[in-house]
Amino acid sequence: MRIGELSRRTGVSARSLRYYEEQGLLTSSRSDTGQRHYSGAAVQRVTLIRQLFDAGMSSRVIATVLPCVDIPGDLGVAEETFTAMMRERDRIDADIARLIETREALDVLIRANSRHRAELSTAPGTGGPAALTL
Template structure:
C-alpha cells in the first residue's frame, strides 16, 4: 500500500489530480484510522490509464462508465459501443493531425529560403484611404 504522495510521484500526477479522480469515482483508496489515503500497487497503472483516456479527450463521465468494464474485463454492449465510438473519434483526430503535419511539411519544403515567410503578409496590404483636404 502507498500513500497519496507516493502514488502522485510514481504515476506522475499531482495530489490534487488524484483527489479529483476520487471525487469522480475513478479511483478508490482505503483509509487508515487517521484518515490517510492508502492505495494498492495497481493504482499506479489505473492512474496512468485515466491520464491516457483524458489525454485522448474522454470525459470523466465516459471514463467512469468504462472503468468497471476494464476492471471486470468484460465490456458490456453499451461500453463496447462507447469504446468503438471513442476509438473512431481518435482515429479521425489522428488523421487530422497527419494531414496538418503533411501540410506543414509541404510549406517547409516549398519555401525558398528560411527567411521567406518573415516578410510575407498573409493578406494583401489594404490601400491607404484617400483623404480630401
C-alpha cells in the same frame, strides 16, 4: 501507499489523484485519521487513466470504459464499453473532419496572402525590390 507516494510513482499530482477519486476513476481506503491509502495496483490504474486522458477522453468517457478493465468477463459491461468507445471514436472522427475543413480554409488564406505578398514585393513604392530601381 499514501497519496504522496502514488503521486511520486506515477508523476500525477495529488490534486489530480483526488479528482480521479471524485470522478469514480480511482478508489482508496481511508485510515482512522482519514488519510488515503492505495493498493499497489493503483500505479497501473493511474497510468491507464493518464493514457486515456492523453488520448483526449473525458473523465465521463473514462468512467464508462474502466469497468471493462475491472470486470473483463462481464458481457454486459463489455457491450456498454464497446458502445462508449464507438461513440468516442465517432466524436474524434467528427473533430478530425472539422479540423481538416479548417486547415483547408487556412490553406486558401495562406495562398491568397502569398500572392498578395508577392505582388507587394514587386510593386513600385512598397519597399520591395522594384522600389529600389531609379
